[in-house]
Amino acid sequence: MKVCKFGGTSVASAEQIKKVANIVTADPSRKVVVVSAPGKRFSEDEKVTDLLIHLAEQALKGENTDWELEKVIDRYRLIATELDLSDDIVQIIEQDLRQRLDFDQNDAVLYMDNLKASGEDNNAKLIAAYFSHIGLEATYICPKEAGLLVTNRPERVQALPAGDERLAKLRDQPGIIVFPGFFGYTEDGTLRTFNRGGSDITGSLLAAATEAELYENFTDVDSVFAANPTIVDNPIAIDKMTYREMRELAYAGFSVFHDEALMPAFRRSVPVCIKNTNNPDAPGTMIVKERNHSTHPVIGIAADSGFSTLFVDKYLMNQEIGFGRRLLQILEEEEIPFEHTPSGIDNISVIIRSKFLTAHKEARIIQRVKEELNADDVHLHSDYSMIVLVGEGMRHATGLAARAASAIAHAGVSIQMINQGSSEVSLVFGVHQEDENKILKGLYEEFFQKSAVLR
Amino acid sequence: MKVCKFGGTSVASAEQIKKVANIVTADPSRKVVVVSAPGKRFSEDEKVTDLLIHLAEQALKGENTDWELEKVIDRYRLIATELDLSDDIVQIIEQDLRQRLDFDQNDAVLYMDNLKASGEDNNAKLIAAYFSHIGLEATYICPKEAGLLVTNRPERVQALPAGDERLAKLRDQPGIIVFPGFFGYTEDGTLRTFNRGGSDITGSLLAAATEAELYENFTDVDSVFAANPTIVDNPIAIDKMTYREMRELAYAGFSVFHDEALMPAFRRSVPVCIKNTNNPDAPGTMIVKERNHSTHPVIGIAADSGFSTLFVDKYLMNQEIGFGRRLLQILEEEEIPFEHTPSGIDNISVIIRSKFLTAHKEARIIQRVKEELNADDVHLHSDYSMIVLVGEGMRHATGLAARAASAIAHAGVSIQMINQGSSEVSLVFGVHQEDENKILKGLYEEFFQKSAVLR
Numbered sequence: 088m089k090v091c092k093f094g095g096t097s098v099a100s101a102e103q104i105k106k107v108a109n110i111v112t113a114d115p116s117r118k119v120v121v122v123s124a125p126g127k128r129f130s131e132d133e134k135v136t137d138l139l140i141h142l143a144e145q146a147l148k149g150e151n152t153d154w155e156l157e158k159v160i161d162r163y164r165l166i167a168t169e170l171d172l173s174d175d176i177v178q179i180i181e182q183d184l185r186q187r188l189d190f191d192q193n194d195a196v197l198y199m200d201n202l203k204a205s206g207e208d209n210n211a212k213l214i215a216a217y218f219s220h221i222g223l224e225a226t227y228i229c230p231k232e233a234g235l236l237v238t239n240r241p242e243r244v245q246a247l248p249a250g251d252e253r254l255a256k257l258r259d260q261p262g263i264i265v266f267p268g269f270f271g272y273t274e275d276g277t278l279r280t281f282n283r284g285g286s287d288i289t290g291s292l293l294a295a296a297t298e299a300e301l302y303e304n305f306t307d308v309d310s311v312f313a314a315n316p317t318i319v320d321n322p323i324a325i326d327k328m329t330y331r332e333m334r335e336l337a338y339a340g341f342s343v344f345h346d347e348a349l350m351p352a353f354r355r356s357v358p359v360c361i362k363n364t365n366n367p368d369a370p371g372t373m374i375v376k377e378r379n380h381s382t383h384p385v386i387g388i389a390a391d392s393g394f395s396t397l398f399v400d401k402y403l404m405n406q407e408i409g410f411g412r413r414l415l416q417i418l419e420e421e422e423i424p425f426e427h428t429p430s431g432i433d434n435i436s437v438i439i440r441s442k443f444l445t446a447h448k449e450a451r452i453i454q455r456v457k458e459e460l461n462a463d464d465v466h467l468h469s470d471y472s473m474i475v476l477v478g479e480g481m482r483h484a485t486g487l488a489a490r491a492a493s494a495i496a497h498a499g500v501s502i503q504m505i506n507q508g509s510s511e512v513s514l515v516f517g518v519h520q521e522d523e524n525k526i527l528k529g530l531y532e533e534f535f536q537k538s539a540v541l542r
Numbered sequence: 543m544k545v546c547k548f549g550g551t552s553v554a555s556a557e558q559i560k561k562v563a564n565i566v567t568a569d570p571s572r573k574v575v576v577v578s579a580p581g582k583r584f585s586e587d588e589k590v591t592d593l594l595i596h597l598a599e600q601a602l603k604g605e606n607t608d609w610e611l612e613k614v615i616d617r618y619r620l621i622a623t624e625l626d627l628s629d630d631i632v633q634i635i636e637q638d639l640r641q642r643l644d645f646d647q648n649d650a651v652l653y654m655d656n657l658k659a660s661g662e663d664n665n666a667k668l669i670a671a672y673f674s675h676i677g678l679e680a681t682y683i684c685p686k687e688a689g690l691l692v693t694n695r696p697e698r699v700q701a702l703p704a705g706d707e708r709l710a711k712l713r714d715q716p717g718i719i720v721f722p723g724f725f726g727y728t729e730d731g732t733l734r735t736f737n738r739g740g741s742d743i744t745g746s747l748l749a750a751a752t753e754a755e756l757y758e759n760f761t762d763v764d765s766v767f768a769a770n771p772t773i774v775d776n777p778i779a780i781d782k783m784t785y786r787e788m789r790e791l792a793y794a795g796f797s798v799f800h801d802e803a804l805m806p807a808f809r810r811s812v813p814v815c816i817k818n819t820n821n822p823d824a825p826g827t828m829i830v831k832e833r834n835h836s837t838h839p840v841i842g843i844a845a846d847s848g849f850s851t852l853f854v855d856k857y858l859m860n861q862e863i864g865f866g867r868r869l870l871q872i873l874e875e876e877e878i879p880f881e882h883t884p885s886g887i888d889n890i891s892v893i894i895r896s897k898f899l900t901a902h903k904e905a906r907i908i909q910r911v912k913e914e915l916n917a918d919d920v921h922l923h924s925d926y927s928m929i930v931l932v933g934e935g936m937r938h939a940t941g942l943a944a945r946a947a948s949a950i951a952h953a954g955v956s957i958q959m960i961n962q963g964s965s966e967v968s969l970v971f972g973v974h975q976e977d978e979n980k981i982l983k984g985l986y987e988e989f990f991q992k993s994a995v996l997r
Contacts, residue, residue, distance in 0.1 A: 419867050430883065496943075509890055
């Protein structure tokens with residue numbers, strides 16, 4: 088039994104949904120179908136989720152929502168019409184949206200969640216209707232009925248293992264199950280959404296709970312590439328990689344998969360395959376527990392911009408037990424997570440994602456570090472990028488750091504930071520943002536266009 | 543005006559003290575002479591400081607101390623006799639030691655400090671007597687009279703700037719001043735010693751307070767070498783380096799200078815020269831504020847063994863604000879300072895000097911991290927070495943990390959950790975201790991025996 092998840096572009100139009108139906112019918116083991124909200128049909132198109140956010144914002148402001156509501160309904164109506172479905176399904180969707188608009192607005196976050204989640208929920212109803220229409224035995228299942236339990240507020244939304252037993256029963260349900268991605272319910276019945284891109288998590292959770300033989304994640308690319316194809320010309324496709332590799336790549340800027348989405352599948356050892364809805368015969372990229380990494384110690388190279396460095400210098404810092412801890416505590420109190428902390432004898436740098444900083448927070452952090460820690464010198468620099476080499480073979484490949492650093496040197500660029508030594512599958516270089524693309528190309532050439540032999 | 547400091551081997555015997563007198567008389571600007579306790583005359587010899595420690599231990603145990611006391615006095619008597627001094631100075635020393643032995647034993651640390659400090663103190667008296675004997679105008683000065691003020695217990699002993707004004711008056715004192723290294727007095731008159739090797743600090747403090755033109759540190763080597771001469775064959779001598787370079791090298795295992803000793807001189811921009819008492823015509827190594835680093839981006843390579851790694855893994859660690867801080871807090875509560883903290887998405891390693899760990903502390907740390915931080919995996923590995931490349935030019939030399947990592951790869955060794963990105967003058971590689979010497983040789987060859995051109 089397989090769980091298939093179809094992303095936004097895969098279910099953006101009638102034409103795409105027909106492809107989905109073909110894919111599902113081509114393999115009888117494709118039983119659970121998790122769907123996103125309709126995504127973009129062309130690059131300037133609007134995602135239904137974005138339309139829903141505008142709708143919710145309008146409603147929360149107490150303004151008239153007719154126009155925004157109609158825009159959402161129109162998208163479904165167009166799909167339904169082109170799929171030859173009766174207007175019944177559009178009426179069901181319209182009624183659902185009107186009910187959600189009337190929802191209690193006291194908690195704006197929950198109100199927003201509820202409207203956003205309708206994108207996936209109504210698309211699942213529509214797709215189930217289409218499957219039935221073409222003669223498939225298919226049922227829309229609501230995550231509430233199925234038992235997709237999530238944590239209560241104010242905790243970060245995460246699935247609760249308590250729901251697994253009920254979700255496992257989806258196996259026994261006759262026919263195809265069409266399941267909306269992106270949201271679950273707390274024990275007391277409150278709808279909460281996963282982070283955006285969270286349909287991947289829903290698919291992964293269901294694959295894990297039903298102990299599927301495979302979790303197929305359908306998107307709009309043939310496979311995951313070894314480097315960003317908008318920077319590197321025709322990067323090679325990755326045919327197989329491990330969960331850890333995928334997680335490192337996703338965290339460091341690969342946009343195919345959401346960072347945490349794989350974990351439920353990973354924990355139950357369900358293999359994952361990333362495939363293309365528009366080219367389902369392509370083998371795709373398999374994500375598995377282990378791979379033979381002797382030939383390719385590096386599987387991919389990720390790059391991500393938007394990092395800042397907080398530099399702190401204080402004479403005899405290294406003898407002051409607790410200095411590093413107190414520095415991190417200030418950041419914690421300012422609610423700033425950190426990525427890396429390279430250190431010297433008298434100085435320490437903290438690498439932070441710039442999105443967590445504001446001018447106000449920056450000024451306050453600098454002031455606090457100066458005053459509370461008596462630092463001699465404190466400053467914040469932005470516009471750093473992190474380039475991450477990922478591969479299970481890295482730990483044991485002698486000379487890999489040398490090859491990487493040499494490739495960067497050949498690109499004529501200085502390395503600002505190197506972090507190696509904890510993760511077994513990644514090697515991180517901090518560089519100036521302006522050098523990012525040049526380095527990515529140089530590293531790609533070194534690890535994917537040359538022989539893998541140590542120079 | 544210059545401040546000269548003579549280390550233990552430079553004042554270990556009459557013969558050596560005659561060399562000191564020649565050095566001092568050769569340059570009339572050598573006004574302040576800081577001396578250590580008599581050191582080893584040959585490799586199996588005992589330092590007077592060690593004899594004094596035994597003496598103090600014996601006294602603290604309440605045992606008879608005649609034999610131990612006689613051993614100390616004998617060393618001074620031998621020197622005095624060979625210098626043709628009368629027995630007066632030996633009697634002064636004996637009387638001083640007997641007074642110290644009668645000191646209040648309630649605080650064993652202060653008792654020990656007092657006896658240890660006598661090594662420098664009595665040697666200064668002896669050397670001043672010798673200088674007078676040969677017709678020099680020379681005076682022994684006690685740090686208490688001179689105003690060498692240090693912090694009170696339980697604070698770590700450090701010099702207080704409040705003493706500087708009085709110390710500056712040493713300039714106006716007629717003739718040569720012979721000043722014992724290694725100790726100072728708190729405001730209430732309690733003697734406290736610097737860390738061992740602390741005579742370097744005394745010299746540095748006096749050079750700073752008197753605004754000397756030069757602080758000459760006389761030892762038993764012609765200069766500082768670019769790498770440990772017991773591992774690397776005939777390493778090159780360093781003719782000039784910066785304070786920051788010296789401090790990094792000292793911290794990472796170079797034994798010539800105590801880590802913090804330079805700072806007082808550094809803060810007042812007094813240049814330092816390391817010279818050889820046995821070969822005072824050799825130019826020595828100058829330590830200055832700035833140097834031209836375009837030709838030699840790397841000035842030296844240090845290696846130090848005895849490090850352990852605490853590895854902690856926890857899924858989604860990177861999203862848990864405060865994890866790193868709480869880990870460091872546990873170490874802080876166990877009074878363990880740390881060196882580096884490389885990190886991955888879900889894991890962090892803390893590099894610790896093994897000397898701070900005991901089997902008991904290790905077990906407790908592992909248990910606490912598991913329980914208090916809910917870590918998935920925690921373990922401690924020992925037997926790591928840190929190899930540190932030091933040089934002011936490092937920050938701006940493109941390709942330096944590449945050259946270093948390549949040299950290590952050529953040695954056939956895997957790098958366990960790289961820390962670059964905070965210090966502007968150092969690049970740290972963590973390696974298995976067994977590979978340390980091989981890597982040091984390889985790096986020395988790369989940076990000092992090849993052309994400095996980027997390969």
